[in-house]
Amino acid sequence: MKSKKKETPNDNEVLSLNSGAINTKLRRHILIGTIVYAALVLYFMFLGFNRLGKKLYYNQYTFILLPDGIPLRFPELSMSWLFDFGNIAAFIPFGIIIPLLYRIRFRKFITLFISVICFLELLQSLTFLGTFDIMDIISNTLGAIIGFIAYKVGFSSEITFKRLAASAASMLILFITIMITSEIIDYVVHVNERIGNVVAINELSATAPAIDKISSFTVQGENINPTLNVYSSNDGTSKEYLFHVDKNNPWIYANIGIPDDEEYKGSVTIVANGDELILFSDEDEDKNALKVKTFFNTNLKDIKIIVTGNAKVWDVGIAEIKHWWE
Secondary structure (H helix, E strand, C coil), rough: CCCCCCCCCHHHHHHHHHHHHHHHHHHCCCCCHHHHHHHHHHHHHHCCCCCCHHHHHCCCCCEEEECCCCCCCCCCCCCCHHHHHHHHHHHHHHHHEEEHHHHCCCCHHHHHHHHHHHHHHHHHCCCCCCCHHHHHHHHHHHHHHHHHHHHHHHHHCCHHHHHHHHHHHHHHHHHHHHHHHHHHHHHHCCCCCCCCCCCEEHHHHCCCCCCCCCCCCCEEEECCCCCCCEEEEECEEEEEEEEECCCCCCCCEEECECCCCCCCCEEEEECCCCCEEEEECCCCCCCCEEEEEEEECCEEEEEEEEECCCCCEEEEEEEECCCCCC
């Protein structure tokens, strides 16, 4: 009598044989999981990161239509890098699941995806829960493209362990490619950039407040001869100076101190776009003049200078970065 030996498929064949069953039996579960994941993404886009609290400070629609950075740098331990990474990685699942459920072609998929992302970015700006930022659209779209390529490699036909491994490897390679390309673009853009001439802040603002009479004085024995402007409290109490600047990624220059012939009492606060940027106080141990030169890595809408006591601020100016094509 001839014995029958039961054949057991190997691991690669198991997934291959069940690939049809996955598409039929688990389709509903995959769809439900996709809806839950999409809701989570929408939560972070409209409610996460304390967006409702920050909404109180938004008073105008913001549209950033030109890229002001690169999608992803080489890995570094910073929240900024993790945010950029998440902006891409969070949208990879859509590139896998949508074509897996609906067998959609790449051109139709990416057109639909970009349209939806543009709508959501527009909605963020119109509801004051964020900004319409072209960099977000680029990063999100890169994530969707990575997902679609991973789907083509590992999910478009028979699903095997080898295909899944190849799919994961393709995502890693694409991430590395994005980082290398981003760094090359960043290098080409900035390799020959230089800082332009410093322009007095009062010359940039059409509604700039009047400046004090420019005259020399000394701070800790150093002779000071302002050339652009001087701001003080005048009466020794407190005075605010507001300047509307509207410059992208400028360098901010200022000098702060208390003259030797005055009582060492006073403070200076420089506020940029509503956030404190520089604080000088008579409580600081170093009584020398404070020289400020700081890069503002976003659009600078306005600067407010608050001066109290006998403190003075002078030669406050803005310099823009000049790139090689300028």
